Amino acid sequence: MSDRFEFLMVSAMYENGGNTTQRLLDGHPELYSYPYESQLGTRLVLDHLSGLYPAKYRWPVFPLDGSAAEDYELIIDEECKVRIKTPHASKFRDVAIDLDDRERKTLFLREMDGHPRSRANIVAAFFRATARAWKDRAATGREHVFVAYSPIVGVDAERIVSDLPDAHVLNVVRNPWSAYADTLKRPVPLSLVHYVAGWCTHQLAALAAARRFPERVHVVRYEDIVADPLGTLTKVLARLGVESAPTLGRPSWNGRVLDEVYPWGTIRVPTPEANRATAGELSPAAAAEIEQRTAPLLAAFGYERP
Numbered sequence: 583m584s585d586r587f588e589f590l591m592v593s594a595m596y597e598n599g600g601n602t603t604q605r606l607l608d609g610h611p612e613l614y615s616y617p618y619e620s621q622l623g624t625r626l627v628l629d630h631l632s633g634l635y636p637a638k639y640r641w642p643v644f645p646l647d648g649s650a651a652e653d654y655e656l657i658i659d660e661e662c663k664v665r666i667k668t669p670h671a672s673k674f675r676d677v678a679i680d681l682d683d684r685e686r687k688t689l690f691l692r693e694m695d696g697h698p699r700s701r702a703n704i705v706a707a708f709f710r711a712t713a714r715a716w717k718d719r720a721a722t723g724r725e726h727v728f729v730a731y732s733p734i735v736g737v738d739a740e741r742i743v744s745d746l747p748d749a750h751v752l753n754v755v756r757n758p759w760s761a762y763a764d765t766l767k768r769p770v771p772l773s774l775v776h777y778v779a780g781w782c783t784h785q786l787a788a789l790a791a792a793r794r795f796p797e798r799v800h801v802v803r804y805e806d807i808v809a810d811p812l813g814t815l816t817k818v819l820a821r822l823g824v825e826s827a828p829t830l831g832r833p834s835w836n837g838r839v840l841d842e843v844y845p846w847g848t849i850r851v852p853t854p855e856a857n858r859a860t861a862g863e864l865s866p867a868a869a870a871e872i873e874q875r876t877a878p879l880l881a882a883f884g885y886e887r888p
Contacts, residue, residue, distance in 0.1 A: 587706040588727040589746050590822060593736030594754040595784040596777070597764035599804035601847030603754050604731035605833035605840060606811050611722040612824045613729045614713045617679060617836065618661035618846070620730035622705065625656065631737060634780055641738035641745075644701060650694040653704050654687050662712075673845045677835065679718065686715035702745040720837035727822055734784050736799075739791035743798045750822055753788035756804035757885045758876045759861040759869055764848045766863075774868060778875045785879050797821070803883060808852045861888040 592607070594600030601619070608615040621638040626645065628637075638658040645652075665672040666681050693707035709728045713719065735742070736753040743749055758781050765771050772780070791799040800821065806814045816826040833840045833852065842850040850856075864872070873880070873887045880886070 586748055587702075587710075587746060588822065589706075589709070589749040590727055590729045590752060591735060591742055591749065592729065592731040592752045592754065593739070593784070593788070594731075594733060594756070594804075595761065595781045596733055596772075597761045597848050598756040598781075598784075599754045599807060599847075599849065599852070600731050600733055602804070602833060602843050602849050602852045603752070603802075603807060603815075604729065605835060605843055605846055606807070606815060606830055606852075607729050609720070609829040609834040609837040610819075610824070610827045611724045611829075612827075613727050614709070614725045615729045616662075616709065616712065616731070617681070617716070618665065618674065620662075620709075620732050621658045621660050622708070622730075622732060622735075623658050625658075631783070634783060635734050635737070639733045639735055641735055641741045642701060642705070644699065644704060648699070650691055650699060650704070650707075651687070653694075653699060654690050654708070657708060679716070679836075681712070681716045686711050689714050700745075705746070718836070727824055734780065736791065737784060737787040739787065739799050740794065743795050749798065751791065751799045752818055753784075753792070753799070753801045754804050754807065755785050755788065755801060755883055756857075757861065757883075757888070758872050758880075759864055759888055760857050762868070762872060763860045763863045767848055774871060775875075778872060782876060782879055785883070789882060805854065805857060808857060809854050811852075858888065 592600050592603050607613055622642045623638040623640040624642045625637055626643040627640040638660055642657060644656060663683060665674045666683050669675045689711035690707050693710050697703045736751055739751040742751055762777050765777055788801050792801045800818055802814060802818060812831040815830045833843050843852060844850045869887060
């Protein structure tokens, strides 16, 4: 691993295809793909968006007075820590992974040794330590870009690209009808009003960040990804100096092809047909209300009511 920290952060509103995109990027010979959602947020995240989005999905905040060991523990990283510390309680318990959290923390502290406790250094050390501690990771030796996914973290895109000079943010957007229909499959789904508010805020932030940082912040529709994953993601990776690879054409985890993306996300089969069918699961009343509440943004993405 070089001292340069090349980074691609995938962001998407819930059920907008972020997990699918990360799983399509998994297995690429030039990418280190984080095994689960990289929930980097800390309990110190507190701002105007805190009432809308959970802290675990946000770009982290660390205290001025602290230590590297405390910084590591502050990172919520719920999906990964639950899987490797209490696997029986994880939805990924049936998928093997050889990653010890104590060893990862030791490697993290080595990475931080002699470096300032800046947010950039902490984030880079966290991902480098994870890659080194993950013993059964399918490696090619050609990896040079770290890939992570955290829902809605694109609302912090300006902070990400400001902190990390070699970072890019990929915002994935899905039509709100299919997205909300998949959200309803969760045990405790958000209300339509709450969900749509989050959807609109994320997409507006994505469009604004892409306008402000056009070379480093990218917006891609989920519909385009599932229609042509190889072609669509190849264009994005080219902006990072990463070549195309056939692995982009099918979802995988640690290089192992997946028949369905679940349990990494609610989306099981990422195809245009499944996406359209999902939108059709909504009641006419719900579909109409979503159109009314998202109308100002629909045209920006070329979406029409199904």
